[in-house]
Amino acid sequence: MAVVTLAVVVETRGPLLVLLGLVVIRLCFVLTSDIPAVRRMLQAAALVGACVAGLSPLVLNADREARVVSLLAAPDQMSAAQNHSNQTEQPASAPILMSPLNERMAMLSAGWQAYKAAPFLGYGAQHRFDAAVPYLPDEFRSRYSHLHNEFLTHAVAGGIPAVLLLIALLVVPLVAAAQHRGGGRRRKIEIGLLATAAFTGMAAVNNVLFVDISAFSLGLSYVTVLLLIEADWSGKMY
Numbered sequence: 001m002a003v004v005t006l007a008v009v010v011e012t013r014g015p016l017l018v019l020l021g022l023v024v025i026r027l028c029f030v031l032t033s034d035i036p037a038v039r040r041m042l043q044a045a046a047l048v049g050a051c052v053a054g055l056s057p058l059v060l061n062a063d064r065e066a067r068v069v070s071l072l073a074a075p076d077q078m079s080a081a082q083n084h085s086n087q088t089e090q091p092a093s094a095p096i097l098m099s100p101l102n103e104r105m106a107m108l109s110a111g112w113q114a115y116k117a118a119p120f121l122g123y124g125a126q127h128r129f130d131a132a133v134p135y136l137p138d139e140f141r142s143r144y145s146h147l148h149n150e151f152l153t154h155a156v157a158g159g160i161p162a163v164l165l166l167i168a169l170l171v172v173p174l175v176a177a178a179q180h181r182g183g184g185r186r187r188k189i190e191i192g193l194l195a196t197a198a199f200t201g202m203a204a205v206n207n208v209l210f211v212d213i214s215a216f217s218l219g220l221s222y223v224t225v226l227l228l229i230e231a232d233w234s235g236k237m238y
Contacts, residue, residue, distance in 0.1 A: 018201035022194055023047050029190045103140065104148055110135035111152040115159075122159040128210065131156050146210040150203030153210055166209075170199045173225045180229065188229045195225040 030043045110132040114123070123131040129144055146153045154162040177185075177192025199218065202208050208218045 015202065017205055018198055021197055021201055025194055025197055026190075029186075103142060106136055106140050107132065107144075107147045108149060108152060111147040111149065111156055115152065115155040118159065119155075120159045120161075122155065122157045122162060125157045125210075128153050128157040146207045148206055150206075150208050150210075153207065166203070170203060171196050172222070173199075173229065176226060177229050184231075191225060191228050195221070 027044055027047055030040055030047065033040060113135040114132040118131075128146060132147060147156065150166065151163055154166045158165075173195035174189075174192040177188040177190075180188050199208060199221070207214050209215050
């Protein structure tokens, strides 16, 4: 529910897409645990229900955006007289509006082209978006602080070294959990895997570092996850 609430508040679909992957991972741990079978089934059903509820806004919002873009991009067809009036008062060529999905695809393509032009050291963090602008299509009118993909944004900003450092940072929770031995190790590995998958998933569909609030959220999440991994659990927690 926290993921769904966050996605609705900030109006982004990234967390909802990541939620699907996290539910699959959690289901694997639940269904292979040694808790009673009835409890396993109830937890699995609850997870599936949460996933369906979380993805519903994604589907509904995508349909709404498609209709809005279609209405804005096409002339009003209420009547022939109004069409004639619109044609005489408006420019002959109306601007083409890009859907959010098309914007993402355009940024991925432009970012990749920018990265290939400077693959080793990039253009600097301050040019992480501007470096891709020459490769964007003419109808792309938005301005962002990142390319909506953390790996590509790092590649443009700092080249291959920046991407490698980002990957090393994202896998810290999983590595920390895997190094633990003794009681509660299964639970710690689950938390480490879920954290790494969540951070990596968000990095693939949006941004986790290049905006102040997202960088703060990532840092706070890392501290919380590492504290949970360090916690001494002698029993099973499900």
